[in-house]
Amino acid sequence: MTDQTPLARVQSSFERQGMMRHLGARLLRVESGRCQIALPYSDKVTQQQDGFHGGAIGALADIAGGYAGLTQAPPGMEVTTVEYKINFLAAFQGGEMQASGQVVKAGRRIIVTRVDVTHVASDGQESACAVMQQTLMPVPKTY
Numbered sequence: 001m002t003d004q005t006p007l008a009r010v011q012s013s014f015e016r017q018g019m020m021r022h023l024g025a026r027l028l029r030v031e032s033g034r035c036q037i038a039l040p041y042s043d044k045v046t047q048q049q050d051g052f053h054g055g056a057i058g059a060l061a062d063i064a065g066g067y068a069g070l071t072q073a074p075p076g077m078e079v080t081t082v083e084y085k086i087n088f089l090a091a092f093q094g095g096e097m098q099a100s101g102q103v104v105k106a107g108r109r110i111i112v113t114r115v116d117v118t119h120v121a122s123d124g125q126e127s128a129c130a131v132m133q134q135t136l137m138p139v140p141k142t143y
C-alpha cells in the first residue's frame with residue numbers, strides 16, 4: 001500500500017463509496033493534493049424544484065476535498081471530515097457538477113482543503129455553484 005500512487009489510493013477508496021456509485025459520480029482527476037469529481041444531473045440528485053439538491057452538492061464537495069486530503073495522508077491512514085463550511089452561489093439544472101478539491105495545508109493532526117464546485121452545462125458553459133472549506137483528520141485505515 002505504501003507504493004500506491006495518489007490515483008490508485010483514491011480510486012480504491014472511491015470504488016467503496018456506495019452513495020457515489022448510486023448517484024453516478026466519477027473521478028475526473030487525482031494528483032497529489034488535488035481531486036476532481038463529477039456528478040451528472042439526474043432525478044437522484046434533485047430537490048423539489050428540479051435543481052441540484054444542496055445535500056448532493058455538499059456531499060460531492062466533501063468527497064472531493066476528502067480525497068484531495070487523502071493524497072496527503074500518511075500510508076495506512078484514511079481521512080474523516082471534522083467540519084466543513086459551504087457557500088452556495090447559484091442553483092442549476094441539467095449538465096453536471098464538478099467539484100475540485102485542493103489541499104491548503106496538510107499537517108499531522110489536521111488537513112485543510114478548499115473545494116470549488118462548478119456547474120458545467122450541456123453546451124460546456126461553466127458557472128460557479130459553491131465554495132467550501134473543510135477540515136479533515138487522519139485516522140487509521142480499518143479495512
